[in-house]
Amino acid sequence: MTGAIRLERHADVVAAATDPERFSSRTSTHLHVPNGMDGAEHAAFRTVIEKHLTSEAVSALEPMLAETAHEAVRELAADEPVEIIGELGEVFAVRAQCRWLGWPEVVEDELRMWMAENYAAARHPDLERNADVAAAFDEIVRHELHRARPGTVTARLADEHVRGRRLTEPEIVSILRNWTAGDLGSLARCVGVVVRRLADEPALQQRMRDLGDDPERRAEVDAILDECLRIEDPFVANRRITTCPVTTASGQELPQGATVLLDWAVANRDPDVFSGDFDPEAHAADNVVFGIGPHVCPGRDLSLTELRVVIVELLRATTAIEPAPEHPPVPHDPPIGGWRTVHVVLR
Structure with missing residues (x-):
């Protein structure tokens, strides 16, 4: 972003994310609930949102998520290259989200078409085009809000x-x-990150197969998923604006009114904090893949559950996930993180 100052040191990013008084989230004139709010207003809206994302609410969704993952995996071809982000990640993300919100199946294709247009707009920023893309998504949301069936999450939110x-x-x-536009592409890219690493590291893949979906071993599964995302963080950055002059822990001088980018991806690989090894246990406490501070992702439990469910189902349905050498992974162009395409062969 033009004119933005990027914070990349882990200590600087954590300090800024946990200091909303000096690093405000009010970075836009548009309404962003709750991401663009601070203080008591932010806390009030977070309370409303978190009611729908409690551990109990997420646990109740697991049977639906497992069935959705089973359907999506069953549709994949075997013994030939499969583009796992588009053919599994996006399919599962959109289908699971629609079922959670109580939206009809016909919306799934609309959402996938919108995701493609949103990616294209992000790669080639244009204010008018971005506004059109945002307006198109809001129209989808309004339509579903107005016809929300009683008892669905959408209807309950409206009350x-x-x-x-x-x-x-x-x-x-x-x-x-925020729940949909912000999560659909992110979850699909998370699937790509994890599957690519499992395909490239057979020993890790076998460890995940051994762990399976045993409730008593889920903590280790989730730690492995977190570590995969830490190393190839698909959640690149968030904006803040300084409310006064600030000197960061690393000595970086920031003037009042500066637009600041908290670079989660680079901070998550800071050599002063993280070793070069794949070490879920050692790195867990400092991992900021889901943010930190008052704006830490309220949907972390749901996102991690969705990711775990789809990865476990993919492993259950296969005997091996192998790279497709003739189709090397293609990274997204900034400012999008993660992979644009990841091809694997499912055995």
């Missing part, structure tokens, strides 16, 4: 109150946009 009043339609649309 929520914040600070003694009902949520407004723009606030509901913003929350749903």
